Amino acid sequence: MSAYSDLYRKELLENIIPFWTKNSLDTEYGGYFTCLDRVGKVFDTDKFAWLQGRQIWTYSMLYDKVEANPEWLKIAEHGASFMQKHGRDANGDWYFSFTQNGTPLIQPYNIFSDCFAALGFGGLYKINNKEEHAEIARSTFNRINSRRNNPKGKYNKTIPGSRDLKNFSLPMILCNLSLELEHLLDASTVKNLIDEVLYEVMDVFYQPDSGLILENVCQDGRFSNSFEGRVVNPGHVIEAMWFIMDLGVRLKDNTLIDKAVEIALNALEFGWDQKYDGILYFKDIKGFPVQQLEWDQKLWWVHVEALVTMAKGYQLTGNQKCKAWFDKLHNYTWKNFRDEEKGGEWYGYLNRRGEVSIPLKGGKWKGCFHIPRALYQISEIFKNIPENKAEIIL
Amino acid sequence: MSAYSDLYRKELLENIIPFWTKNSLDTEYGGYFTCLDRVGKVFDTDKFAWLQGRQIWTYSMLYDKVEANPEWLKIAEHGASFMQKHGRDANGDWYFSFTQNGTPLIQPYNIFSDCFAALGFGGLYKINNKEEHAEIARSTFNRINSRRNNPKGKYNKTIPGSRDLKNFSLPMILCNLSLELEHLLDASTVKNLIDEVLYEVMDVFYQPDSGLILENVCQDGRFSNSFEGRVVNPGHVIEAMWFIMDLGVRLKDNTLIDKAVEIALNALEFGWDQKYDGILYFKDIKGFPVQQLEWDQKLWWVHVEALVTMAKGYQLTGNQKCKAWFDKLHNYTWKNFRDEEKGGEWYGYLNRRGEVSIPLKGGKWKGCFHIPRALYQISEIFKNIPENKAEIIL
Numbered sequence: 001m002s003a004y005s006d007l008y009r010k011e012l013l014e015n016i017i018p019f020w021t022k023n024s025l026d027t028e029y030g031g032y033f034t035c036l037d038r039v040g041k042v043f044d045t046d047k048f049a050w051l052q053g054r055q056i057w058t059y060s061m062l063y064d065k066v067e068a069n070p071e072w073l074k075i076a077e078h079g080a081s082f083m084q085k086h087g088r089d090a091n092g093d094w095y096f097s098f099t100q101n102g103t104p105l106i107q108p109y110n111i112f113s114d115c116f117a118a119l120g121f122g123g124l125y126k127i128n129n130k131e132e133h134a135e136i137a138r139s140t141f142n143r144i145n146s147r148r149n150n151p152k153g154k155y156n157k158t159i160p161g162s163r164d165l166k167n168f169s170l171p172m173i174l175c176n177l178s179l180e181l182e183h184l185l186d187a188s189t190v191k192n193l194i195d196e197v198l199y200e201v202m203d204v205f206y207q208p209d210s211g212l213i214l215e216n217v218c219q220d221g222r223f224s225n226s227f228e229g230r231v232v233n234p235g236h237v238i239e240a241m242w243f244i245m246d247l248g249v250r251l252k253d254n255t256l257i258d259k260a261v262e263i264a265l266n267a268l269e270f271g272w273d274q275k276y277d278g279i280l281y282f283k284d285i286k287g288f289p290v291q292q293l294e295w296d297q298k299l300w301w302v303h304v305e306a307l308v309t310m311a312k313g314y315q316l317t318g319n320q321k322c323k324a325w326f327d328k329l330h331n332y333t334w335k336n337f338r339d340e341e342k343g344g345e346w347y348g349y350l351n352r353r354g355e356v357s358i359p360l361k362g363g364k365w366k367g368c369f370h371i372p373r374a375l376y377q378i379s380e381i382f383k384n385i386p387e388n389k390a391e392i393i394l
Numbered sequence: 395m396s397a398y399s400d401l402y403r404k405e406l407l408e409n410i411i412p413f414w415t416k417n418s419l420d421t422e423y424g425g426y427f428t429c430l431d432r433v434g435k436v437f438d439t440d441k442f443a444w445l446q447g448r449q450i451w452t453y454s455m456l457y458d459k460v461e462a463n464p465e466w467l468k469i470a471e472h473g474a475s476f477m478q479k480h481g482r483d484a485n486g487d488w489y490f491s492f493t494q495n496g497t498p499l500i501q502p503y504n505i506f507s508d509c510f511a512a513l514g515f516g517g518l519y520k521i522n523n524k525e526e527h528a529e530i531a532r533s534t535f536n537r538i539n540s541r542r543n544n545p546k547g548k549y550n551k552t553i554p555g556s557r558d559l560k561n562f563s564l565p566m567i568l569c570n571l572s573l574e575l576e577h578l579l580d581a582s583t584v585k586n587l588i589d590e591v592l593y594e595v596m597d598v599f600y601q602p603d604s605g606l607i608l609e610n611v612c613q614d615g616r617f618s619n620s621f622e623g624r625v626v627n628p629g630h631v632i633e634a635m636w637f638i639m640d641l642g643v644r645l646k647d648n649t650l651i652d653k654a655v656e657i658a659l660n661a662l663e664f665g666w667d668q669k670y671d672g673i674l675y676f677k678d679i680k681g682f683p684v685q686q687l688e689w690d691q692k693l694w695w696v697h698v699e700a701l702v703t704m705a706k707g708y709q710l711t712g713n714q715k716c717k718a719w720f721d722k723l724h725n726y727t728w729k730n731f732r733d734e735e736k737g738g739e740w741y742g743y744l745n746r747r748g749e750v751s752i753p754l755k756g757g758k759w760k761g762c763f764h765i766p767r768a769l770y771q772i773s774e775i776f777k778n779i780p781e782n783k784a785e786i787i788l
Contacts, residue, residue: 044619227438352745
C-alpha cells in the first residue's frame with residue numbers, strides 16, 4: 001500500500017500545504033485569510049473562528065508529526081496570536097467571526113468556534129509547551145463543558161418544552177476533542193468525557209433499527225418525526241466513526257471498533273448516490289423531501305473524511321469492504337475534487353453530477369483542515385499496511 | 395392576449411387551487427398542512443406562520459376578486475381561527491412554527507411571520523368585515539412598525555457597531571403590505587409608510603452604478619464589501635419591482651413605473667443563467683464565490699414573480715422587452731415547474747439544469763401563495779391587453 005501512502009503524502013506536502021502557506025497569512029493584521037479563490041487570491045478578508053482554530057491545529061500537527069519545521073511553528077503561532085488578542089468575549093467564549101483587523105463581527109453563538117479554538121491551542125501547546133496556550137485550551141474546554149446542555153444559549157429559538165432536540169455535532173466533535181486534549185486535562189476528566197460521549201453517540205444517536213445515526217433526536221433519545229428529526233448527514237456519521245475507532249484503539253476495545261466500521265459502512269451505503277456517484281450531503285431517513293436545498297451536493301469534507309474512515313477501518317479490522325470503498329472513494333475524490341489544472345488546495349463544493357459548483361478553494365467554512373488532516377492520516381495508515389493485506393494492530 | 399389570460403386562469407382554478415383545497419386543510423386541529431408531496435399527501439404535520447398567513451390571504455383574495463365562493467371564505471376563516479388561537483406570544487408577536495395541534499415550536503424571531511399574518515388577516519377582513527380580524531391586522535402592523543429597526547431583536551447575532559447591515563426583504567415586503575392594508579390603516583400612516591419604503595428601496599438599496607438592488611447594505615446605505623454586502627437575489631429584486639409598479643399606479647407616477655421596469659430588466663439580465671436558462675437564486679455583484687450553496691438553483695417563486703413583473707411592466711409601459719422576457723419566462727416556467735404528469739401544484743425546487751431537485755409541492759417555505767397570486771394577476775393583466783399591443787393604462 002505504499003503507493004497510496006506516497007501519493008497522499010506528496011499531495012499534502014507539495015500541493016496542499018504550500019497553497020495555504022503561500023496564500024493564507026495576513027502579514028498586516030495577523031491571523032489567516034481563508035476566502036481564497038481558485039489560484040489562492042484573497043476574495044474576502046473576514047476571519048472565522050472555526051477556521052482560525054483549525055489552521056492553528058493543522059500546522060501544529062504537521063510540526064508534531066511530519067517534521068519539526070520552524071516555519072510551521074511560526075505559522076501556527078501567527079494564528080494563535082491573532083486569536084489570543086481578538087478571539088474571546090468577557091466570558092471567555094469565542095466570537096464566530098471578525099473583520100480583517102480583528103474587530104468581532106458575530107457573537108459567540110456557535111460552540112464549535114470554542115471546540116476548534118481548544119483544538120488549535122491544545123495542539124500548539126503540544127509543540128511549543130507554552131503554558132499560556134495550555135491555559136487557553138483548558139479554560140475553553142471548561143466553558144464548552146458548562147455550555148454543553150444549551151450550546152446556543154440565548155440564541156436558541158426553540159420554545160422550551162415544545163420539541164427540544166439535541167444535535168449530534170457536539171458529542172461527535174467531543175469524541176475527537178477528548179483525545180486531542182488528553183495531554184492537558186486530568187485523567188478522570190478525560191475518562192468521564194469519553195464515557196459520556198461514547199454513550200451519546202453509540203447508544204442515544206445510533207438507531208439500531210436502521211443501523212444509522214440521526215443528526216437530531218429528542219432529549220430522551222426518542223426519534224422525532226420532523227424535518228430535523230428525520231435528517232441524516234452521512235458525512236457526519238462516517239467522520240464520527242473514525243473518531244470512535246480512535247477511541248476504540250485508545251480503550252483497546254475491538255467490539256467498539258467493529259461497531260464503528262459497521263455503522264460507517266451502513267452510512268456509506270445509505271448516502272451513496274446511485275445515480276452520479278459520490279456521497280449525498282443530506283437524506284431523510286423516511287425518504288421524504290429534505291429541507292436542505294443543497295442535499296444532493298458533494299462536499300470535500302464528506303469525501304476526505306470517508307477516505308480516512310475506510311482506510312482506518314481497513315487497517316484496524318482488515319474488512320475488505322473498507323478497502324473496496326476506499327478505492328472507489330479515492331477514484332471519485334481525486335477525479336472530482338482535485339484541481340488537476342491549477343493545483344493547490346482542492347475544490348470544496350460540487351453539484352450532484354460532480355461538477356464544480358462554487359470555484360473557491362477556501363471560504364467561510366472551508367479552510368486548512370479536513371484535506372491536510374485526511375491526507376496525513378491516510379498516508380500514515382497505508383505506510384503501515386503491507387500490500388494487499390490488512391494488519392490488525394491492536 | 396386572451397390566450398395567456400385563459401391559460402393562467404384555467405391553471406389557477408382547475409389545477410392549483412383544487413390541489414390546496416383538497417390536501418391542505420387539517421380538519422382535526424385546524425390550520426393548513428403545507429408539507430405536501432407530489433400527489434398532495436401530507437409528509438410532515440408542522441405548521442408555519444408564513445404559510446398560514448399567506449394561505450389565509452390567497453383564499454380571501456380569490457373570494458374578493460375571482461368569485462364570492464363560500465367554500466373559499468370558509469377555508470380562509472379555517473386558517474385564521476387556528477392562528478387566532480395559537481399564533482401569538484404575550485407581546486402579540488407571531489411564532490414561527492407550530493406542531494400540528496398548535497403548540498408553538500419556534501420563537502417569534504422572524505418578522506415576516508408578522509408581515510404575512512397582517513397580510514392574511516387584512517385580506518380576510520376585506521371579505522368578511524369582522525372587526526376582530528381588522529384588529530389583528532392593525533395591531534400586528536403596529537408591532538412590525540415598532541420592531542422595524544431591529545427586526546431580529548434579541549436573536550440578532552451581529553455585534554452592535556461592527557457591521558450593522560440592513561436587509562432588503564422588510565422594506566420590500568412593506569411596499570406590498572402598505573397597499574394590502576390600506577383599507578384598515580389611516581391615510582397618513584399609509585402615506586408615511588409608502589414614502590419611507592419607496593425611499594429605502596429606490597434610493598438606499600438601489601445602486602445606480604450597477605442598476606441593481608443589493609440584499610444588504612450598511613445602515614447609512616453604503617456598500618459593504620462582504621459576503622452579505624455583495625449578494626444579489628435577482629428574484630427579490632424582480633418581485634419588488636412589481637410592488638413598486640403597484641405603488642406607481644397608486645401614486646400615478648409614471649417615472650417610478652419606468653424606473654421599476656428598468657431595474658427589473660437589469661436584474662433579469664444579471665440573474666439569467668446563460669448556460670441552462672432560468673433565473674439564478676443568488677449572485678455576487680463582484681463575481682466572487684457566494685456563500686449560498688443553493689445559488690444556482692431555480693426556484694418557483696423567483697420565476698412566477700418574474701412573470702408577474704414582466705406582464706405588469708408590459709401592461710403599464712408597453713415596453714417590448716417585457717413582452718419578450720414574459721414569453722421566454724413563460725416557456726421556461728411552464729416546461730420545468732409544472733407537473734405535466736400528475737398535475738396539481740407546481741414543483742418548487744429545480745437544479746441548475748431545470749431538473750426537479752426536491753419533489754415536494756409544498757413544504758416549510760412553499761405554500762399556497764406565489765403561484766396562485768401570480769396566476770391570478772397574469773390572467774387579469776392579459777385580459778386587458780389587446781393582442782400584440784400594450785395599453786398604457788395610467
